Amino acid sequence: MLRWNQRMLTILLRIKKKGGSRRVRRRVAMRNVYFDHAATTPVHPKVAEAMYLYLTEQYGNPSSFHAPGRTVRRAVEEAREKVASAIHARPDEITFTSGGTEAANMAILGAARANRSKGNHIITSAVEHNASLDPCKALEREGFQLTVLPVDRYGMVDVEQVREAITGQTILISVIHAQNEVGTIQPVEAIGALARERGILFHSDAAQSVGRLPVDVTKMGVDLLSFSAHKFNGPKGVGGMYLRKGVRWQRLMYGGHQETRRRAGTENVPGIVGMAVALELALADMEKRTVFLAGLRDRLIQGVLSSIPKSILTGHPTMRLPNLASFCFEYVEGESILLSLDGKKISVSSGSACTSRLLEPSHVLLAMGLAPEIAQSSIRVSLGLGNTEEDVDYFLRELPPIIERLRAMSPLFGCEDDKCLEGEDCFTCTAKK
Amino acid sequence: MYSEKVMDHFNNPRNVGEIPDADGVGQVGNPACGDIMKIFLKIKDNVIDDIKFKTFGCGAAVATSSMVTEMVKGKTLDEAMGVSNKMVAEALDGLPPQKMHCSNLAADALHAAIEDYRRKHPMAE
Numbered sequence: 282m283l284r285w286n287q288r289m290l291t292i293l294l295r296i297k298k299k300g301g302s303r304r305v306r307r308r309v310a311m312r313n314v315y316f317d318h319a320a321t322t323p324v325h326p327k328v329a330e331a332m333y334l335y336l337t338e339q340y341g342n343p344s345s346f347h348a349p350g351r352t353v354r355r356a357v358e359e360a361r362e363k364v365a366s367a368i369h370a371r372p373d374e375i376t377f378t379s380g381g382t383e384a385a386n387m388a389i390l391g392a393a394r395a396n397r398s399k400g401n402h403i404i405t406s407a408v409e410h411n412a413s414l415d416p417c418k419a420l421e422r423e424g425f426q427l428t429v430l431p432v433d434r435y436g437m438v439d440v441e442q443v444r445e446a447i448t449g450q451t452i453l454i455s456v457i458h459a460q461n462e463v464g465t466i467q468p469v470e471a472i473g474a475l476a477r478e479r480g481i482l483f484h485s486d487a488a489q490s491v492g493r494l495p496v497d498v499t500k501m502g503v504d505l506l507s508f509s510a511h512k513f514n515g516p517k518g519v520g521g522m523y524l525r526k527g528v529r530w531q532r533l534m535y536g537g538h539q540e541t542r543r544r545a546g547t548e549n550v551p552g553i554v555g556m557a558v559a560l561e562l563a564l565a566d567m568e569k570r571t572v573f574l575a576g577l578r579d580r581l582i583q584g585v586l587s588s589i590p591k592s593i594l595t596g597h598p599t600m601r602l603p604n605l606a607s608f609c610f611e612y613v614e615g616e617s618i619l620l621s622l623d624g625k626k627i628s629v630s631s632g633s634a635c636t637s638r639l640l641e642p643s644h645v646l647l648a649m650g651l652a653p654e655i656a657q658s659s660i661r662v663s664l665g666l667g668n669t670e671e672d673v674d675y676f677l678r679e680l681p682p683i684i685e686r687l688r689a690m691s692p693l694f695g696c697e698d699d700k701c702l703e704g705e706d707c708f709t710c711t712a713k714k
Numbered sequence: 715m716y717s718e719k720v721m722d723h724f725n726n727p728r729n730v731g732e733i734p735d736a737d738g739v740g741q742v743g744n745p746a747c748g749d750i751m752k753i754f755l756k757i758k759d760n761v762i763d764d765i766k767f768k769t770f771g772c773g774a775a776v777a778t779s780s781m782v783t784e785m786v787k788g789k790t791l792d793e794a795m796g797v798s799n800k801m802v803a804e805a806l807d808g809l810p811p812q813k814m815h816c817s818n819l820a821a822d823a824l825h826a827a828i829e830d831y832r833r834k835h836p837m838a839e
Contacts, residue, residue, distance in 0.1 A: 614770055615772075616771075617771065617775075624721075633748065657748035689730065690769055691769070692741070692752040692768035692769065693770050
């Protein structure tokens with residue numbers, strides 16, 4: 282009752298200001314809504330605080346003999362223990378890198394090349410991030426045999442297909458833990474068990490899962506894992522590779538003897554310290570945060586699917602990241618949706634060709650069997666630190682009119698599925714109308 | 715990334731729609747990028763009396779479609795055939811390099827519509 286009165290008062294005052302006779306227009310406030318946490322996340326204030334010391338007073342080189350060096354050396358090793366403990370690994374199994382991409386490259390290239398004498402066959406999936414897929418393709422050009430496993434319509438790898446693909450020459454399997462575009466969580470434990478049974482090395486790209494889901498390298502049965510700090514509210518430019526003790530592996534970076542000769546180069550001390558603090562914070566309230574974000578995610582999904590016709594949720598319905606929802610909106614192209622949302626200060630991303638520098642639509646969506654024109658219409662929403670119920674409300678309010686406006690402009694809108702001839706693509710059909 | 719003019723044409727596109735009894739219709743598409751542009755023409759005395767467009771595509775695709783229709787409405791067919799993709803991009807104060815291919819479709823769709831009209835009305839000029 283009080284709020285109603287306050288609102289009436291504000292409106293009345295505005296009428297008085299404008300001279301009374303003009304119609305008062307209620308201006309709906311825009312909010313900055315960042316829904317692209319899968320791309321990168323804000324640095325947690327406590328992380329920035331912890332890093333500051335190593336950006337200012339403690340600038341020593343961890344390899345130096347003297348006191349400034351020894352002080353930062355201790356900080357790096359403490360960070361290593363924290364990171365190791367977070368994924369149930371030993372400290373000497375953690376190597377710090379410049380990020381998830383370097384870690385994935387090191388893991389795949391290092392493991393394959395070092396074990397070449399045992400075989401030359403690698404198995405991976407069609408929904409890997411380029412940071413894993415491209416090293417595998419590079420190995421293929423080096424003479425390795427590569428099998429890229431297909432996925433089902435949810436983007437899920439079938440463990441039986443992994444089993445069938447294994448030959449006497451298979452030395453490495455690489456399957457992403459939580460898929461970054463559609464959020465599908467792969468059956469990594471089953472793949473790990475299979476790999477262990479057959480004596481094959483298993484790598485998993487855990488960039489989207491470390492800090493978001495419980496990651497236990499012993500339960501996953503992985504020999505190698507790659508992860509990235511800026512995905513869990515740590516700084517950019519730092520990540521890590523887990524390498525199980527005893528695994529034959531060869532380094533990529535030559536030079537100094539840092540990281541027990543696994544990765545030459547002076548350590549990114551502030552980044553490493555920041556990553557460890559970020560991971561500690563992420564683990565501390567993971568359960569609570571997961572429940573909260575999953576709640577927001579589900580309300581968002583429900584809101585989108587119920588208010589926008591011909592909209593599809595991609596990825597597995599249940600085996601999905603708690604914070605991620607990716608949609609396709611038929612008849613509308615992804616970048617134009619992004620641009621319109623950006624105009625409303627809402628940040629999301631898309632799998633459309635126009636948003637990728639290579640101008641190719643998402644290989645993940647195509648691998649899931651989506652028609653190219655549907656893959657072009659994808660929008661990925663990923664939630665995280667700082668997002669609220671009000672953010673979801675705002676998104677649900679702004680998105681439907683955007684889709685409606687873009688559909689009104691689209692030559693594909695008004696397509697009835699039953700009018701399309703068998704095997705005819707959208708372009709040919711539309712041209713006839 | 716996009717100029718103010720591009721954003722204006724994206725947010726307030728001119729001449730969106732269809733012409734049910736159009737004299738010429740042209741559609742082009744770029745499968746790589748996924749853009750599809752369709753242009754409808756109403757011709758009177760060799761002049762573009764009315765022009766409408768529909769586009770499935772990115773910001774650049776929408777803006778270039780809108781701009782090309784604005785540029786040729788009221789012009790003769792020969793003048794309209796002379797409008798190039800480069801001219802459309804320039805009228806929009808330029809496009810990012812990776813978006814130039816999107817703009818290629820706008821003038822192509824217009825020319826396709828004019829050619830469609832000329833095919834149907836060979837004696838008209």
